[in-house]
Amino acid sequence: MTKEKILRLLPSVDELARWWEEAENDQVVPVGRSVLIPLVRELTQELREKILGDKLSDSSELSKEELLQALGTKIKGLAEYKLDLMINATGVVLHTNLGRAVLSERVAEAVARIAANYSNLELELTSGERGSRYSHVEEYLCKLTGAEGALVVNNNAGAVLLALAALARGKEAIVSRGELVEIGGSFRIPEVMAQSGVALVEVGATNKTYPADYSNAISENTGLLLKVHTSNYRIVGFTRETTREELVQLGKKHQLPVMEDLGSGCLIDLKQWGINGEPTVQQCIAAGVDLITFSGDKLLGGPQAGIIVGAKKIIGRLKKHPLTRALRIDKFTVAALEATLKEYINNSAIENIPTLSMLTASLPELRARAGRVAARLEQELGKNAQIAVEEGSSMVGGGALPTVELPGTVIGIKPYVISCHQAAKELRLGNNKVMVRVQDDKLLVDLRTVFPRQEENLIGKIVEILRGEL
């Protein structure tokens, strides 16, 4: 048959849409015409291209039955959730691609409760006047960090932008060359500074910056001394960093505000769990830093947010800045942050905030869980894979504590009926999506980031993908 003849077998868009509407499609989600027509058009266009490119295997692909089936697949695909749950078996606790911090069930319930009801988001209950959405979390943040004031915006990048614009627009901010960080997803300190209208004055060298480097650069144009926490890298070897105490002293001497972009924003010293190198927000406030910004969804373990704490006067200036309105948090974030901070207030953060329980999980417990899951996999997979429990380490992730390796246990799986690469891909697709690490031709499953309630689904999915005919 010539291509022209085959093309004539294709029904028109209207005709195919009518077939669909007349057919009984109980098993497929109902869609309206406005959605049906573009899908039909997409399908006929694809088929037309296939015909013209000689890619059509058989003209039976154009039968009414086949066309309706192809359309059904498209409609089902459209109706599926694009944002779906994943089981994180990578051991990377703050995995940015998997949504960073996971909220506890209790915090998630607090969000759902506020989402499905009216609330006093911006209502002063005693006076009946308009209130502030920040009031619900400001007191907690001040009590927990020792700061005089607090404000919360959309994320830490926004917090830095707002703080710079409010404190030093049209002026210069002095930063060490060792702290000009780039955080994944294109957050670069020099570029954010440019956007905020603040001129960057770099001082020192990559590995060494002395207090004198800052004081030599101070002039009547200086508006701010800025310290940036090198969250996702460390400069090691021959180094000299100007401490925040030294910066605070300089700031006092020259009457300049000192701001610190802390990145992760840890409220609990994790030293006793072997996690070193992250200053707490309290330490920075105690050192006299005027303004500190950090993320809500990194080590704090809460919702995405940019938390700003510091001197009352400066926070007051930030609250009045027009950017604050553009960067304001929604009520879900307020609810999630309030419930997360409550865990800190109640001294139950380590047990009840998933990020912190995962980071501090004990090695014997991780070993026992890995042993149990590995035994199940061995039993179900038999000769389809080689399974071994190995010592391994997990990462904090999310651009936090890059040099910290959390000692842990991993299950190493060498599949025999499928390649590692293919297995990792299929694990990510379909129901019960799973993300694993791939290393040395093995799949590594780290239970540190898997909730016990997810174990059965994890085992089921791995068995489904790895089992086959040898």
Ligand SMILES: *Cc1c(COP(=O)(O)O)cnc(C)c1O
């Ligand atoms: C993560 C990080 C940011 C960006 O924070 P987001 O909440 O992702 O916007 C900025 N600065 C530092 C130092 C960071 O570690």
